[in-house]
Amino acid sequence: MSRTGPERVSLAAGIAVTLIGGLLCLDQLDVLSIHDWVTAGWSGAFIWPLVLALAGAALLWAGTRRPAQAPDPPPYRTRLQPRPVAEPLPPADAQADAETRILDLYRGGFGIALVVGAALLFLTQIDALGAARDAAFTAIVAIFALALILAPFIWRLGRNLAEERAERVRSQERAEMAAHLHDSVLQTLTLMQKRADDPREVAALARRQERELRDWLAGEEEAGGDGGFAAALRSAAEEVEDAYLVQIEVVTVGDRPLDEAGGAVVGAAREALTNAAKFAAEGGPISVYAEAGATGVEAFIRDRGPGFDPDDAPPDRRGVRESIVGRMQRHGGSATIAAVPGAGTEVALRIEAAER
Amino acid sequence: MSSPPSIVIVDDHALFRSGVRSEVEDLVDVVGEAGTVEEAVRTIGETRPDVVLLDVHMPGGGGVEVIRRVAASDPGQRFLALSVSDAAEDVIAVVRAGARGYVTKSISGEELAAAIGRVRDGDAVFSPRLAGFVLDAFAGSVPEEEIDPELDQLTMREREVLRMIARGYMYKEVAQQLDISPRTVEAHVSAVLRKLQLSNRHELSRWAAERRLVD
Numbered sequence: 001m002s003r004t005g006p007e008r009v010s011l012a013a014g015i016a017v018t019l020i021g022g023l024l025c026l027d028q029l030d031v032l033s034i035h036d037w038v039t040a041g042w043s044g045a046f047i048w049p050l051v052l053a054l055a056g057a058a059l060l061w062a063g064t065r066r067p068a069q070a071p072d073p074p075p076y077r078t079r080l081q082p083r084p085v086a087e088p089l090p091p092a093d094a095q096a097d098a099e100t101r102i103l104d105l106y107r108g109g110f111g112i113a114l115v116v117g118a119a120l121l122f123l124t125q126i127d128a129l130g131a132a133r134d135a136a137f138t139a140i141v142a143i144f145a146l147a148l149i150l151a152p153f154i155w156r157l158g159r160n161l162a163e164e165r166a167e168r169v170r171s172q173e174r175a176e177m178a179a180h181l182h183d184s185v186l187q188t189l190t191l192m193q194k195r196a197d198d199p200r201e202v203a204a205l206a207r208r209q210e211r212e213l214r215d216w217l218a219g220e221e222e223a224g225g226d227g228g229f230a231a232a233l234r235s236a237a238e239e240v241e242d243a244y245l246v247q248i249e250v251v252t253v254g255d256r257p258l259d260e261a262g263g264a265v266v267g268a269a270r271e272a273l274t275n276a277a278k279f280a281a282e283g284g285p286i287s288v289y290a291e292a293g294a295t296g297v298e299a300f301i302r303d304r305g306p307g308f309d310p311d312d313a314p315p316d317r318r319g320v321r322e323s324i325v326g327r328m329q330r331h332g333g334s335a336t337i338a339a340v341p342g343a344g345t346e347v348a349l350r351i352e353a354a355e356r
Numbered sequence: 357m358s359s360p361p362s363i364v365i366v367d368d369h370a371l372f373r374s375g376v377r378s379e380v381e382d383l384v385d386v387v388g389e390a391g392t393v394e395e396a397v398r399t400i401g402e403t404r405p406d407v408v409l410l411d412v413h414m415p416g417g418g419g420v421e422v423i424r425r426v427a428a429s430d431p432g433q434r435f436l437a438l439s440v441s442d443a444a445e446d447v448i449a450v451v452r453a454g455a456r457g458y459v460t461k462s463i464s465g466e467e468l469a470a471a472i473g474r475v476r477d478g479d480a481v482f483s484p485r486l487a488g489f490v491l492d493a494f495a496g497s498v499p500e501e502e503i504d505p506e507l508d509q510l511t512m513r514e515r516e517v518l519r520m521i522a523r524g525y526m527y528k529e530v531a532q533q534l535d536i537s538p539r540t541v542e543a544h545v546s547a548v549l550r551k552l553q554l555s556n557r558h559e560l561s562r563w564a565a566e567r568r569l570v571d
Contacts, residue, residue, distance in 0.1 A: 247462075251488035251522045254495060287484060287524025291491075300523045346523070 014110060017055035020048070049122035056114025059107055098162045105154065109147075184212055204245040211238060229262035229292045230255045233299070236270040237288055244277035247285040256292045261353035264331035265290070265297045268324045272301040272347040275324075280305020280344065296353045302346040324349075361476040364388040364403055366396040366422060367411040367438075372461070376409065376438075379465030384472055396422045400433060406476040412439035412450050423453040436475045438468075444489045452553050457481025479542045480549035487522040490552060491515070510548060517544040 120136060188209040195201045230252040237248045256262060269288065276286045280303035290299040321337060324347060328335040333351030362385040365373045373389050380386070387403045390396035393416040400408055400422075408426075410419040417424075419437055426433050437447065437455040447458050456475045459468065460483060471481040482490070494510050510518070513534075520530040527545075531538040 249484055249524065251484045253488050253491045253522070285524075289484065289488070289519070289523040291519075293495075302524050 014055065014059055014107075014114075017052060017114060020051065046122070049118040049125070052118035052121065053115050056111045056116075056118060059111030059114065062107065097165070098158055101158045101161075102155075105158075180216065184216075185209060200245045203247070204242065207247065208238075208242060227258055228255045229258050229266070229297060230290070232258050232262065232266045233269060233288065233290055236266050237273060240270065240273040240277050244274070246277040248273060248277075248288060249285050250288045250290075252289075253291045254293045256294065256297070256353070259353060261331060261333065261351045262292065262297055264327055264333060265299050265349050265351055268327045268335060268347075268349050269299050269301055271324045271327070272349075275347075276301060276303035276305065276345070279303075297349075297351050299349040300346055301349075302344060304344040360384045361406040361472050362387045362403070363407045363409055363472055364390065364396070364400055364405040365409045366390045366399075366414070366419070367409075368392065368414045369411075372411075376468070380469050380472070383465070383469035393417055393421050393425070397425045400426050401429065404430075404433075406434065407472050408433065408435045409438050409472070410435045410450070410455060412437050412446050418446075419450045419455070420453045423450070423455065427454055434475050434478070436471060436481060438463075444492070447486060447489060448493065448552070451486070451549070454553065456549065457483075458486045459483045460485060474542075478546075480545045482518070482521050482545055482548070484522045484524055487518045490548060491518050491522060493552075510551065514544050514548050517541055518548060521545075 188205055192202050192205050195205065233252065234250050237250045240246070241248050258266070269290075273286060273288070280286070282305065284304045286304075287302045288299065289302075290297065292298075324337070325335045328349055328351065331351060333349065335350075336348045338346050338348070360383060363380075364387060365376055366389075367373050367376070368391050370391060373391070377386050377389070387405050388399040390399045393414060396408075396410075408422075410422060412419045414422075419435070419439075423435055435450075435455040437450045437458040438461060439447070439450075439458070440461045451458055456478075457471060457480050459471055459481060463471070463483070474481050490510075494515075516534060517530055520533060521527075525533065527538055527541045531541045534541075
């Protein structure tokens, strides 16, 4: 456990004061005679107890000055009571929390002991305590006994607090999951019931929701995409899926950062997918396969539509073809469009890229 | 193709089981269903189907556990993994346990029936996604001295076949495209499956661990 600056200072002060106090006690018992050579009479009776009392007070202040834990917001509630999912481990700070609490306890006790000791010392020195010494001794023994009795209770209290906090964190996570499912899955299910008469729309809704849920399950960092080529290609495919209500299967092997070459392939692939979605969606799912590596990118977009002859294409398709082939060529790559034996069309995109 | 293959459907979702059943009922002979690992082991032992359609994710150990326990008494039982999960490590785990293929639950009834037929005949079934996973897993280089050329590397031809499958080509179309017979395509795919199951390539497990739930 690392200590912060103020903590270290108060610890050092405590140790110093203990040493001084010890010397002083020895002095009082006439084992040492600092008493004589420091000062005589009143001044001695004031200074040492004062020092002790100040040190004790400093310790107590240091304990209370630490900022109090911000209270947890009340757990968010929804009507949906989620099933408990995988219980998260108790958060690591619950442990650290309990430890600092114990430390506070020790520090507080030490500070109180110092102040009480100083008071006693002062009273002894001005001889106001002569007769009461026995009573004071009894009181000290009683306090010690009380401390022994109370210690386990205080200890347990600390532990219960930590457990309570961990439980609250868990229920908060559950509530968040419930809220997410409510906003996403349940909404989509409602929409799907309303559109039940339009199978394509329903399929598209289900697919969009599936994607969203997968991303969410995979964790935020992957949902946002890591800026790589594969993620960009996938999100281009998703956009086309959403825009044209078609099904696109994306398989990628390897990855590389999204640079100019990768961007060109993603752009051309988006055109090819749009083209396939417009003219060949009836044939079944559109397949996208891409390999990305240190030396370049290759991507294949294939549909199972009627197929066409690139040289004999209607002008609007020729335009799309230009934007695919032209774009790849401008970036130093190539694009070939071929009718696949059987049925369908495959667009192959290739580009070499500098190693990163 | 003599009589339609007999199958047992193993999935913990009853709704999904009945969905699959209604889709393939006319094409294959569904002899049993099971919703748990225990039930699956018992049902498979009693009905001895040609092919078990196996969900990858199930409570109590999942598809891997079913394969492990059935294989203990009947190593010849054939499995086809069927899952919504695209997590590479799960898919590779179930194939390494002994499944002869992997298809996603979005597959059409007809395609599923065809895949079941192929598994019954002892062939391997690779969906585009599985082909992509395998290419990814066998990519990269292995230190020379650790290579078992029999198991740790794909041949050029196998790689070509896998790439065609990943691009969405049917076996027939792959054969046509590469100018080989469909049987040869089947042989290549089966060889890849064997390598996938037997290779000790340490990268395979590391790779799977690295790709938790990607996509």
